[in-house]
Amino acid sequence: xxxxxxxxxxxxxxxxxxxxxxxxxxxxxxxxxxxxxxxxxxxxxxxxxxxxxxxxxxxxxxxxxxxxxxxxxxxxxxxxxxxxxxxxxxxxxxxxxxxxxxxxxxxxxxxxxxxxxxxxxxxxxxxxxxxxxxxxxxxxxxxxxxxxxxxxxxxxxxxxxxxxxxxxxxxxxxxxxxxxxxxxxxxxxxxxxxxxxxxxxxxxxxxxxxxxxxxxxxxxxxxxxxxxxxxxxxxxxxxxxxxxxxxxxxxxxxxxxxxxxxxxxxxxxxxxxxxxxxxxxxxxxxxxxxxxxxxx
Amino acid sequence: xxxxxxxxxxxxxxxxxxxxxxxxxxxxxxxxxxxxxxxxxxxxxxxxxxxxxxxxxxxxxxxxxxxxxxxxxxxxxxxxxxxxxxxxxxxxxxxxxxxxxxxxxxxxxxxxxxxxxxxxxxxxxxxxxxxxxxxxxxxxxxxxxxxxxxxxxxxxxxxxxxxxxxxxxxxxxxxxxxxxxxxxxxxxxxxxxxxxxxxxxxxxxxxxxxxxxxxxxxxxxxxxxxxxxxxxxxxxxxxxxxxxxxxxxxxxxxxxxxxxxxxxxxxxxxxxxxxxxxxxxxxxxxxx
Numbered sequence: 001x002x003x004x005x006x007x008x009x010x011x012x013x014x015x016x017x018x019x020x021x022x023x024x025x026x027x028x029x030x031x032x033x034x035x036x037x038x039x040x041x042x043x044x045x046x047x048x049x050x051x052x053x054x055x056x057x058x059x060x061x062x063x064x065x066x067x068x069x070x071x072x073x074x075x076x077x078x079x080x081x082x083x084x085x086x087x088x089x090x091x092x093x094x095x096x097x098x099x100x101x102x103x104x105x106x107x108x109x110x111x112x113x114x115x116x117x118x119x120x121x122x123x124x125x126x127x128x129x130x131x132x133x134x135x136x137x138x139x140x141x142x143x144x145x146x147x148x149x150x151x152x153x154x155x156x157x158x159x160x161x162x163x164x165x166x167x168x169x170x171x172x173x174x175x176x177x178x179x180x181x182x183x184x185x186x187x188x189x190x191x192x193x194x195x196x197x198x199x200x201x202x203x204x205x206x207x208x209x210x211x212x213x214x215x216x217x218x219x220x221x222x223x224x225x226x227x228x229x230x231x232x233x234x235x236x237x238x239x240x241x242x243x244x245x246x247x248x249x250x251x252x253x254x255x256x257x258x259x260x261x262x263x264x265x266x267x268x269x270x271x272x273x274x275x276x277x278x279x280x281x282x283x284x285x286x287x288x289x290x291x292x293x294x295x296x
Numbered sequence: 297x298x299x300x301x302x303x304x305x306x307x308x309x310x311x312x313x314x315x316x317x318x319x320x321x322x323x324x325x326x327x328x329x330x331x332x333x334x335x336x337x338x339x340x341x342x343x344x345x346x347x348x349x350x351x352x353x354x355x356x357x358x359x360x361x362x363x364x365x366x367x368x369x370x371x372x373x374x375x376x377x378x379x380x381x382x383x384x385x386x387x388x389x390x391x392x393x394x395x396x397x398x399x400x401x402x403x404x405x406x407x408x409x410x411x412x413x414x415x416x417x418x419x420x421x422x423x424x425x426x427x428x429x430x431x432x433x434x435x436x437x438x439x440x441x442x443x444x445x446x447x448x449x450x451x452x453x454x455x456x457x458x459x460x461x462x463x464x465x466x467x468x469x470x471x472x473x474x475x476x477x478x479x480x481x482x483x484x485x486x487x488x489x490x491x492x493x494x495x496x497x498x499x500x501x502x503x504x505x506x507x508x509x510x511x512x513x514x515x516x517x518x519x520x521x522x523x524x525x526x527x528x529x530x531x532x533x534x535x536x537x538x539x540x541x542x543x544x545x546x547x548x549x550x551x552x553x554x555x556x557x558x559x560x561x562x563x564x565x566x567x568x569x570x571x572x573x574x575x576x577x578x579x580x581x582x583x584x
Contacts, residue, residue, distance in 0.1 A: 052385050073389055084386040086303070088310050093303070100299030101390035142386075 003028045003150060003182055004049070009058030011044055018044040020205045022058070026150075026184060026198075031176065033196035034186040035287070041205035042186035043081060046154050049184065050078050062150070077143035081154040083135060087128030091119060091138050094127055095145065102146045117141045117171060133164030140168065144175070153185040157192065169195070190283030203291050213283075220289040221281025222255040225262045228275040235269045297400055300392065304374050304404035315412075318370035321476035322363035322416055325485045329355050333486065344531075349520050352424040354539055356417065357512030358485035361505060363416045364409050364447035365479045369455045369472055371408035375401040376459060376468050402452055409448030414441070432516075439515045447508050450558050453565035454504065460572040483509040490538030504561040506543050511554040513541045 004026040011019040019041045026032050034042045047053045049060060051067030065072040085094045092109065099107035107113070109123055117137045122130060127138065136156065143151060151172075157165045175181045185192070193199050194213055201209040201216075209216060222244075228251055229235055235252055239245060240261075246253040256262055262278055309315060334351070341347040375398075378384045387397050417440065424430035458475075462468050480486045482505035489497055489506055500506050521541075525532040533548070535541070542548030549557065 050389070052388075070391070074391070076389070078386070078389060080382055080386060082382055084381060084383045086307060086383075088307055089303070093306060097299050097303040098386075098390065101387070101392050103391045146390075 001028045002026070003030075004060070004062045006049065006060045007058055009045075009048055009055045009060060011048055011053065012056045018205050019048065019055075022202075022205075022207055024200060024207070024210070026182060028149075028182055029176065029180045030182055030197045031195065032182075032184045033193040033199045034184070034202055035188065035190070035193040035199055035283070036186075036202035037188060037291070040202045042202055043154055044205075045202065046078075046152050046184070046186055050076055050152055074146065075149045076152060077146070077148035077150070078152045079136075079139050079143045079154065079156055081158070083139060085127050085135075085138060085142060088126065090124055090126055091130070092123040094138065095119075095142060098142050099145050105146050107145065113141050113144060116174075133160055133167070136160060136164065136168060137171075140172070147179075149180075150182045150184065153183060155186055155188070157187070157189065165192075190287070194283050201287070201290055208290050209286075216283075216286050217281050218257065221283070221285035222257055223259060223262060223281050224279045225254045225256060225265070226277040226279075227252045227254065227269070227273050229269070229273045231272045234272045235265075238265060238268050297392065297396055297403075300387070300397065300400040301404045301407070304371075304401060305407065307374060308371055308404070308408055314370065318367045319363065319412060319416065321366035321479055322359050324476075325362050325480040326355070326359050326416075326420065328480075329359075329485065337488075341535075344524055344528075344535075346524070348428050349430070350517060350524060350535075352428050352430045353516035353520065354513055354541070355485065356420045356424070357516055358480075358483045358509045358540075359420060360413050360417060360444070360512050361447065361483040361508040362479045362485060363413050364444070364451045364508065365454075365483075365505075366472075366476050367412035368405050368409040368448060368451040369458075369475055371405035372401060372452065372455045372459055373468060373472075374404075376462060376465060379463075380465055402456065405452045405455070406445070406448045409451060410441075410444045413444040413447065417444070433519050436515050436518070440512070443511055443515065446555065446558055450504050450508065450562045450565075453562045453569065457565045457569045457572070460569055479505065482506070484540040485509070488538055489540035489543070501543060501545070504558055506540050507549065507554045507557045507561075510540055510543050510549065511551050511558070513539070514551040514554070517541060 002025055004024075006022060006024045009019060009022045010017065022045060024032075034045060036042050044053070048055050049067065051073060054068070060067050062072055062075065067073075089097075095114070096107055099105045109120070114120055114123065117140065119138060119141060122134055122138075127135065130138065140151075140153075140156075157168065160168070172181075172183065176183065185196075187193055196213060198212055199210070199216060200207050209220070211219070227235055230250060232247060232250065232252055236245070236247075239254065240256075244255040254265075256265070259278070259280070266273070266276060334348075334355075337351055338347050341351070344350070378387065384397070388394060392400075421430065421432050425432070458471060459468070462471060482500055482503055484492075484500065484506055489500060492500075521532065521536075525535070536548055537544050542550065543554070545553075
């Protein structure tokens, strides 16, 4: 079921176009990633979708509602890139003050939200004294305080260690399974994007690719097989014509669609090869293929 | 709305050094007077019996006006801080309207201004009752508290207007310094209004400062003025005019006139803020 659609959204700041003609569709329950280098227009896109800024052109709709509608706002939660809670107040004061600003939301120290994110033990602690990971958990709890259908995460794990990242994703995945929460996130971590159901690759304010991770991989990130051999001509004779090959003396670097084909090839030329290496295509290759540069 | 007001108050009063620094302008005025000016002022009114009985409440009045300005300016800082830090964008996602959020800053600032004036008032009355046996008339307490509220409202609207033009914390600090330094002069605390050139007097009169100080003085000095000038009523008008206990427009302003003038200033500041609000709202949102 389609939850959110954006058609032809463009945002100009003065003469600079931050986002150009973006179309996107988000299905209920999906995890959608916006992948792109810094300054690509990811955050601007998020701000447009959350209604924080108005587009110069184009429309955004969720169940027929536009972002500046109160009902639209009620259905979204946002975890901002920069922390927006008060450093001087305790975790409880922060969460309670936000909860009280919503109609029909009651928060108690025993609320499920607080226990699910493991905040019980730090409720009385001052927000500013928390570790980066604890803070992120509080931020996400705040964004989910009114039980939104759609959660936006703007660079959620920048600067976090791997353990914290894992804990946060465990909790989010649990919420996706239990409550069918839809998540849109921006990231420049390729591993994070690899978890997504659907990826939009954004560069220079435009969508340059939009597909599932598998499809992107198949199209842009072929697996690489490196073979060392004294008889390169024997190996070359076995290759399919569409495979790209890079030859240096006794080394061949072959790009092929999947591991099955690699196994088949290796079996055929087993007797003539001295050494081989195999690497599956990853998001890095996708990004390189699309933008011609490494992710910044 | 109450939740947000509570948050602003918790942030303001939780920052102890911030609270102290917002009183600094008023404290400096008070201490400078005691150290440098009191002796001279007493000498120049030595023809009156017990001049300190008039000058102590006179100083209290001026200092309260300064307190109202500096503490409301500090209280409103949160508005700019929230805009800068992106917290405003987060608050705007809740069920509160943008107007409601802005209003919450005003309400908390008026509360802060009133409470801080009360603190300064208690401190100064305490000090003078110990050193000069100053006695506060009970009848003055309720009207003084009313004026505290009125001054808070006037200076909150004044500061909101100023802040419509401020987009970053750096200029906010600079404006605070300018305001704190000049307030003592504009309110006629360092130098009585009658002791400065006419041009300066006219400049003071187009601001709410002298009226604010005057109305406090009128209430706090009422009884003592009657007592002191019983014998020499011909001196009273000149005394009031020189010390800014009424402000010379066509006549010396009465306390009723001062109240109206202050309320008028507040309305004008409020209206001007609304005129400029449109552009600053866009700025506020786009900041994110």
